[in-house]
Amino acid sequence: MITVGTIIDERYEIIGNVGSGGMANVYLAKDLILNREVAVKVLRFDFQDDQDAIRRFRREALAATELVHPNIVGVYDVGEENGMQYIVMEYVRGTDLKHYIHENPSIPLEKVVDIMGQILSAISLAHQHRIIHRDLKPQNILMDENGVAKITDFGIAIALSETSITQTNTLLGSVHYLSPEQARGGMATRQSDIYALGIILYEMLIGEVPFEGESAVSIALKHFQNDIPFVRDHNPAIPQPLENVVLHATAKEIADRYVSVDEMYADLRTSLNPERANEPRFVPTVMTDETRAITSLQPEAVSAAAEPPQTETAEAAAKKPPKKKKSRKKKMIIFAVLALAVIGAVFFLAQGREEIRVPDVTDMTRAEAIEVLEKAKLQVDPNIEEIASDEIEEGRIVKTDPAAKSMVKENARITLFVSIGSKNIKMKDYTGWNVDEAISDLVQQGFKSENIKTDEVYDESAERNTIVKQSIRENAEVSPEKSQITFSVSKGPESFVLEDMTGYSRSRVAAYLQSVGLTMVEGAAEHSETIAEGQLLYSVPGGGVSVQKGDTVTVVFSAGPKAPETTETSAPETSETTTPPTSDTKTTEPNDTPQ
Incomplete structure (x- = not known):
């Protein structure tokens, strides 16, 4: 059991509880090596023996470590201790976007565009790495105290290999942001992420999600049956171009959506420009109101239960009177119900399929691996993932x-990860960096961390703890997995x-201090019965104390001795002037001065 004071892997000391999710608990911890706060995500105890949960948890770490971006929560470390899976992440002090929206019901449009721009920038990097988030929602977007958005929870980001029905069950928990194709049990694409981003933008503008319902299924039906409400109906002050971004991103058909998040961002960032003020409302072009149909999960299964729509020529269509909207809505409901029925049928059929142990195809060629997996009655995902490896030869x-040896259903989809060889990086010049910041950068x-060594050296020109x-x-190309590096770290100037x-006489003091690189500051002279006038009485710091070049010495x-106090008498003035000085008032004679 993890409690305050628990130390994980002899490095991360738990100092508080951040929160809990469906699969993991998140704790605030202190990194005892780098002396900083981190978030430690630990797989819940009841999932420790669940191989599917462990795979998903590890996928999150794998996906996030590939993505270094200011708007993505950084992952610092991944490990396992006594069967406990954990991920060490950047600790974001703040709240999530869901709470931010509730606490700020009328977010300024400029701020909305700024936050969405940060999110789009992060997802653009993920898509460049062929990573689809699949579960974008405000709860997975953190807002730090400076208003910077950071995306987290890439737990299902890498291509899922379970059956499509399992994907649907997994994602129904986030059904308010679910794309129509995912709600029907189809595979998620980049456009699925774009749909979710459009719903998030809608929620930031209006303060609520477009669809609500009594159950997840009823909400899912609305995603591929109902049009997204117009945001300008809620707030006419929203410019039409900004509403168009929502409509374009949340189009029912993938072909009507933005091709990429970069295209969405290019449209978003000019949406408040005055020159676009008279822009018309966005209308999907792929499907018209009269011909729009909902694609089912299994077209052949749907066609067995209902007649497919007949294709007609343009001339015939022109002569034919337009269909009533009531008829169109009825057809859409029929197709939606049929799609859900097919999903249910697939699920129940899947329960009776034979379970198969995934063969170990490590170090095989792609062709060899595909042959082995297909012989085992498994499907190979055509989207091959590439991954750096220091142990496995390229290709x-x-x-x-x-993973190999895990149990899956017959015909389950298997994703192959092919080696691209060692993932080398170009070494930076860390001279002048603070050593803790340099270590953190290399770990990321x-x-x-055990391959990063430090040696302390004296250096007169560099501050303490500077490399x-x-x-x-x-610029040397090195393998971060294998390479070792040593930093020489300044202890400051050498002490003596x-x-x-x-x-010492004044000239001798000045000459000595200059020779050893110390600065002399002279204080007010003081009387002394033992030290002759003009000679050093004392210094601060004093003799025997350790100092460094550049220090100041006062x-x-x-x-000399204080002059004696005179006493008034009735004797004539001449007697005082003729009285020779006594031995008590005698000052040091010249021949008594030390040399």
Whole structure:
């Protein structure tokens, strides 16, 4: 059991509880090595023996470590301790976008565009890495105290290999942001993420989601049956171009949506420009109101239960009177019900399929692996994933998802991960960096913390804890998995013991301090019965104290003994002037001055 004070992997000390999710608990911890706060995500105890949950948990780590972006929560470390799976992530102090929307019911449009632009930038990087998030929603977008958005929870981001019905069951928990194709049990695409982004933008503008219902199924039906409400009907002050971004992103048919998040961002960032004020409302072009039909999960299954729509020529269509909207709505409901019926049939049929152990195809060629998996009655996902590996030769299989030896249903889809060889990086010049910041940067690039060494050296020109030298030159290509690097870290100028200068003349003190690189500051002279006038009485710091070049030394010289106090008498003035000085008032004679 994890409690406050628990130390994970001898490094991460639990100092608080952040929250809980469906599969994992998140804790606030202190990194005892780098002395910083981190978030530690731990797979819940009741999932520790669930191989599917473990695979999903590891997928999250794999997906997030590939994505280094200011708007994606960083992953610092991944590990397992006593059967407990954990991920160490950047700790974002703030709230999530869902709470942010509730706390700010009227977000300024400029702020809406700014936040959505940050989110689109992050998802653009994920899509460039062939990673689809699949579960975008405000609860998975964190807002830090500076208003910076950071996306998290890539737990189902890498291509899912379970059957489509399993994907649907998994995603119904986020049904308010679910694309029509996902609601029908189809595979998610980049356009599925774009649909979810359009719903998030809608919610930021209006303060609520477009569809509500008594159950997840009823909400899913609305996603591929009902049109998205117009945001300008709720708030006419919203410019038409900004509403068009919502409509374009949430089009029912994939072909009507933005091709990429970059295209969506290009449209979004100019949506408040005055020159676009008279833009007409966006209308989908792929399907008209009269001919729109809902694509089913299994077209052949649907056609067995209902007659397919007949294709007609343009001339015949022109002569034919337009269909009534009531008829169109009825047809859409029929197709929706049939689609859900097919989903249910697939689910129940899947229960009776034989379970198969996934063969181990590690280090095989792609062709060899496909042959082995197909002989085992498994399907191979045509989208092959590429992954860096220091152990597996380029072009050969590193792993599969689901993993080798795990149990899956017959005809389950298997994703292959093919090696692209060692993932080398170009070494930066860390000279002048704070050593803790340099170590953190290397760890994020894949370096193992135990392979990063430090040596402390004295350096007169560099501040303490600053790197003055590194063992790997700048721009050298290295493998973060295998390489070791040593940093020479400044301890500041070398220290030495200050001489005892008591009794030194002023010129001798000045010459000594200059020779050892110390700065002399002279204080007011003080009287002394033992040190002759003009000689050093004391210094601050004093002799025997360790100092460093550049330090300041305050010196105080002797003003000689104090003059005696005179006593008034009735004797004539001449008697005082003729009285020779006594031995008590005698000052140091010249021949008594120390040399």
